[in-house]
Amino acid sequence: MLHPPHPAKPVCDASRKGDGAPLLTLSGISKSFPGVRALAGVSLSLYPGEVTALVGENGAGESTLVKILTGIHQPDQGEIRIAGKSVTLPTAHAAFENGITAIHQETVLFDHLTVAENIFLGHAPRTRFGTIDRRAMRANAREVLDTLGAGHIDPDAHLAELGIANKHLVAIARAMSIDARIVIMDEPTAALSTKEIEELFLLIEFLRSEGKAILFISHKFDEIYRIADRYTVFRDGQMVGEGVLADTTQGELVRMMVGREVDQIFPKRQPNIGEPLLTVAALSHPTEFEDISFELREGEILGFYGLVGAGRSELMQAIAGMTRPSRGSISLGGRNIAPKSSADAIRAGIVYVPEERGRQGIIIGLPIFQNVSLPSLARTSRSGLLRTAKEFRLTRTYTGRLDLRAASLSQDVGTLSGGNQQKVVIAKWLATEPRVIILDEPTKGIDIGSKAAVHAFMAELVAEGLSVVMVSSELPEILGMSDRVAVMREGRLVAIRDNDGLDPETLVKLAAGVTA
Amino acid sequence: MKALAKQREIWLLAAIALLVALVAVRFPAFARPQNLLTVFNDTSILIILALGQMAVILTRSIDLSMASNLAFTGMAVAMTNAAFPEIPVLFLLLMATVIGTVLGAFNGLLVWLLGIPPIVVTLGTLTVYRGATFVLSGGAWVNADQMSPGFIALPRAEFFGLPMLSWLGIAAITFFYVLMTRTALGRSIYAAGINPVASIYAGINVGRTQFIAFCLSGMMAGLSGYLWVSRYVIASVEVANGYELTIVAACVIGGISIAGGIGSVTGAVLGALFLGIIGNALPVIDISPFWQMAISGTAIILAVALNARGERPKGRIILRKAES
Known part of the structure; x- marks a missing residue:
């Protein structure tokens, strides 16, 4: 190719x-x-x-x-x-x-206003006193909705009462009314059923015929x-x-x-893969994913590829105790675990490094060492009191290995660059000495240099026998780092392949559901 | 940011020194060490209360029921003392602490398990606890002559030249200082206040942390309940009516951010002392209590304005369902 x-x-x-x-x-x-x-x-x-x-x-x-x-x-x-x-x-x-008007995945209209108010927000018909002519607005709304074949929508209904498909209809009515x-x-x-999608397509065809x-x-x-x-x-x-x-x-x-073009160099490594460590069997969630089964072996990097919204992060959050699965089981080293909180998962040896660094990862305002020691406070205390020296030692050990660039470990983590913040986040989780580390988009939005440091460190970790699950939407990263690649689509695991001559097109086709 | 907070505390300390100096110009005796110790003793209850409130505010909550909790607990121990004078005072002190903690825990449970906003919960219990005080006492007072001598003497008893009340204030400061800076709980309180989502990922139970903070504020309110009625030698339904706002004001002046996560024990103590000094100094130099209110109010606005400039802009983070 x-x-x-x-x-x-x-x-x-x-x-x-x-x-x-x-x-x-x-x-x-x-x-x-x-x-x-x-x-x-x-x-x-x-x-x-x-x-x-x-x-x-x-x-x-x-x-x-x-x-x-x-x-x-x-x-x-x-x-x-x-x-x-x-x-x-x-x-x-x-x-x-x-x-120009835009209709988003989840419509950005106002739930607490009526359908007519939403359609005419900002360009409502006025009476001669300059107030909004509610009667004209309602009549006009009725007319626009009727041309769209949306006679079933009541202009006086509150938007919150409508489903997503009908909200799309209102958004399109709004587009028609402003003569977009x-x-x-x-x-x-993204959030519609098959039948609703067909109806949406009819509308798009209508808009197309309107020029x-x-x-x-x-x-x-x-x-x-x-x-x-x-x-x-x-x-x-x-x-x-x-x-x-x-x-x-x-x-x-x-x-x-x-x-x-290949613009990234990934570390060469000699995978030394051992026995299955983490076994997920028929794990399901009421709305996010269903019937997920896979094994993660010792010293392995298992990549998870898929489109945004395929349910990868949600699956990982369930494994890490953030949410409860509705069915299925998770076992680690042959022992069944059912983490009820992230603290449970951390104790069991599974940590999850979340995707959104700023919101879910770092705590800006606390110094670097306090960020790193946060999940390990029990280990850095003695008789109930925190030992600052221990916290520093723990922090130095892990940030040193990640090549963190910081003037002092007492400096506010918010003063670091994105790449260095990510190193602090990873150090924080490694300091809990996990057996399985789940990295969700570990290099999203960080510079090339920090990316390389994170990749090199991942290679080092698995060489020491740690197992890694890496959720990534970047194909080069998936193909460059994984031993095996799992692909998810619409909440289901559609394939697990050895990363041996795997080509990016196959993955994209699996993730997008392309058959041709 | 630590350095910034330190700086704010230094500014507050300077403001307090300036205040003392200004009063001393008119009334030199005010600045004498013995008088300053008296001011500290007078402010001890507010310091104890402000420290409890600080723990709650740091977790992005607020406890508006502290003064009502204080009134209820004070009434309960005063009535117990009046009815059974033979019960040792130390036991009553313990009882006050336990009752206060239970009332605080009730707030905490509503916030933690039912997810009701803290301001709503404690606005409710503010009225409930005050009403319960009326139900308990039937509207009657407990007067000095109904209290046992030991009951009244405890806060006044002197050790090493300082009254017990001052020593309790110092004990509370030490306790909170160690708690906030040297324990896992203190660290969790800060973390949960700054970024609750990241704290949950880090294995911290944010709801339970808030619950414990409410227990602490309740405990301090209960302790203060006994101290208040024995110091002012009266227990009534009206005790400390409206005082919850003074407690919050002390925290705000002390640089505790209402948005949570930012603030220190030193700040809370200085904030309380600032209000204590205004309360003590202005009558001395013949300034009307209305000026007192105006000055306290100005100090609050100044403190908030200064803090708002110091804090980096940060949106409140609304927990996603999956993470709560």
Whole structure:
């Protein structure tokens, strides 16, 4: 398989309808956040009366693009043109005035307002006294809903009473009422049932027939092929291909998504894999995952790949005692454990390093050594009193091995860089001397140097016989570090493969449910 | 951030010194060590109460029922003393502490197990405990002549030149200092207040930590219940009415952040002393009690404004269902 060099040339530039000029054109859009380049000179065109699918791995830059289009973020560089005219979108209101509207995964409307109020918020019909003309508003709402075939929705109902599918309908009604020309749908099907998805597609077809330009963001290939006319593929913040969907196979799309240069070097290691240590059998959760069984062996790194929302973090939280599974069992070294809290799991020897470092990992305001010793306070106390010297010794041992860069271990952990904070978080968990460590997106949003340090350290840990579960949405990391890879999709474990000649396309196909 | 907190405490100490100096210009005797010890003795109850409140506030909660708890406990021990004068005072002291802890634990259980916001729980028990005091006493007072001499003498008894009341204040300061800086519980209280989500991941039971903090504030309120009625030689339904706000004010002036996680024992003690000195000094130099209220109020706003500048902006973190 050929990995196209980046930035790849657009694969296809044909326009099926040929005659239409794009309604919205983005060119050369770049956006950086501290330490991360989210978008690097991307372009995108949306055509009236057509649905363009935006495809990319998690974190390829789609959500940043949506935020730029809806006026939440400002691009560092680049131009936005609507109907040939250059525009800026400094605020959400400016985006609205330019006829751009977005429908999100979980609609962002107001639960405590009525349907009519939601539809007309910000542009309600007025009486001659300047107050809101409630009767006209209700009548107009009725009319818009009827054109959408949503006669069953009462304009006076509170939004909170509606299901997600009906909330989407209200959001679309709102788009119609402001005469939006550009409709962005950011994973609108994520929380819908199959029947509701079909209804949503009928609506999208209606919007298309009304001449709206639609951007449809989804990770699900069957949906993309069902509804979209065109595609644009993002990878690592760059646009790597665009064209007409009918000319492209699913396989080609996947290849565009994952093909990339190797820009990271992973530590070489000699896996020394022992007996099964952690056994998870038929573990289920009422809403998040079902019937998960796998084994983790001593000295093994088991990668967990999947799309965001596939239930990986939720599964790991259950194993680490944060939530209770409804069925199934977890055993460690042949002994059944049913952790009721993270403290139980830590005692049993399982630790979970959560994904969101700032919210779930570090405690800003406490010094480094107090962050590290927090789960190990029992071990650093004697006769009920904390021994600061012991806390420092523990901290020094583990932060030293992770090559932490800090002036002093007494400094506030908030003064460290993201990469060094992550090292503190990992040190904190290692200090509890676990047998199994679960790392959830261990290198998300940290610089290359810190990434390499974390990877090298993982290799060191497994060499010492520790077992690692690594949840990651980064294919290079999954393929570079794992001994075996488990893939989850929609709350189920769809495959476990040895990482031996495993190629990224196979994983993406498994995770996205592509059959072709 | 530690350094910043230290700095705030130094500023507060400077403000207190300035206050004493200003009063001493008009009334030099005020600054004499013997008088300052009297002021400390007068403030001991507020210090004890503020320390209990501090533990609660640090866990992102608040205990508005402390003054009512104090009134109920004070009434209970005073009536016991009046009815059974032969019961030793030390036993009554223990009894006050136990009753206070039980009332505090009740607050804590509602917060921990039912997840009711602390301000709502303690706003409720503020009224309930005050009402229970009325039910217990039938609205009657317990006067000096009904109390046994030992009951009245204990806080006044002198050891090494200081009254027992001062020694109890010092004991509370020492206890809380060790608790907050040298024990796993103290560390958990800070961690749970700064970042409850990360604390849960670290194996800390945040709800139980809040519960224990409420037990501590209840215990301090109970202890103060006895000290208050024996010091002022009266127990009535009206005892310490509205005092919960003075306790919170002492904490706020002392730099305890209402958002939780930030504050120290030194701060709480200095905050209480600041209010104690204002209360003692202004009458001496003939300033009306209304000025006292205005000065305390200004100090609160200044303290909060200074703290708001010092704290980094941080959103309150709403626990996700899975993590609570």
